[in-house]
Each structure stands twice: as structure tokens, then as C-alpha cells.
Amino acid sequence: MTLYEKLAKVEAKVGGIEEKLGLPQRRHLLVRRIVHNHTAKTSTITDTLISPRPYITNVPPRLVNLQVASEGVDNLFISASDLQAEIPRTYPKSFFTVHGGVKTMYMVDPPLTQDGAIAYANPITKTLDGYFSKLIYLSDNDPTRWILVLRMEADRR
Numbered sequence: 001m002t003l004y005e006k007l008a009k010v011e012a013k014v015g016g017i018e019e020k021l022g023l024p025q026r027r028h029l030l031v032r033r034i035v036h037n038h039t040a041k042t043s044t045i046t047d048t049l050i051s052p053r054p055y056i057t058n059v060p061p062r063l064v065n066l067q068v069a070s071e072g073v074d075n076l077f078i079s080a081s082d083l084q085a086e087i088p089r090t091y092p093k094s095f096f097t098v099h100g101g102v103k104t105m106y107m108v109d110p111p112l113t114q115d116g117a118i119a120y121a122n123p124i125t126k127t128l129d130g131y132f133s134k135l136i137y138l139s140d141n142d143p144t145r146w147i148l149v150l151r152m153e154a155d156r157r
């Protein structure tokens with residue numbers, strides 16, 4: 001186990017303590033991964049609730065108007081209305097990135113039951129009430145945490 005992996009686990013424990021203390025910026029984040037099987041024409045949906053709750057705030061002013069590169073989009077700039085989520089590096093980078101037939105979407109503060117489970121509007125189709133966000137920037141500059149910049153998809157539910 002490397003030093004950075006140990007530091008990431010310490011960061012996760014600190015996040016758990018802040019969560020128990022009730023820090024309002026510690027919010028729930030749902031990661032939805034949709035795997036498309038084009039031969040069978042089916043989709044498999046996997047929902048993961050990030051634990052401990054990530055530290056989610058508005059994007060800091062130093063990142064506003066920063067141009068980021070994204071596949072298929074030429075001029076994409078970070079705006080002040082985007083959200084920044086800080087997640088300990090206990091998850092691999094491939095968990096957040098899009099590759100192959102996998103589509104990844106994010107939901108901040110998804111509907112939850114009293115037990116902390118995801119409350120689906122329709123459990124069979126895994127429909128959720130709320131708005132999804134997409135990842136526009138993933139920073140790996142910090143060795144102990146991932147910094148995700150999320151933009152809400154306004155037209156889709």
C-alpha cells in the first residue's frame with residue numbers, strides 16, 4: 001500500500017467525521033453508470049452512492065472561465081453555476097471516466113429512504129426524481145482526492 005493510498009483512506013475517515021458532525025457541504029452524490037449492450041439492445045444501470053459523502057460546493061472563482069477539453073466539444077468553459085465535488089481517491093479513475101459503451105451520470109442529493117437507500121420513483125426501471133449532472137472536468141492534481149466539476153443537465157430528468 002502506497003503512502004497516497006493511506007492518505008486517501010485518512011481523507012475518507014475525516015470525511016466520515018465531518019459527516020457525523022453535520023457539515024452542510026457534505027452532500028450525497030449518486031453515480032449512475034449505464035452499460036449499453038448493442039447486440040442484445042439492452043442497458044444495465046448500476047447506481048452507486050459515494051461514501052463518505054463528498055464535499056460539494058460551487059466552483060471556486062479561480063476556475064471560472066477556465067477552458068476544459070472534453071470529447072466531442074470544442075469550447076467548454078467552467079461557469080460559476082457548476083459544482084465541485086471532492087472525493088477521496090478510494091475509487092479508481094476509471095470509475096468516473098466514460099469509456100467504451102459506458103455512460104456515467106451524476107446526481108447531487110438524490111432521493112433517499114430513511115435507511116439511506118436510494119428511493120426510486122419506479123424500482124423496475126430505476127427512474128429517479130431529480131436532475132442529473134455530467135462530468136466536465138476531472139482533476140487529478142491532488143494525490144489524495146479527486147476533484148470533479150459537474151454541470152447540471154437542465155433539459156433532462
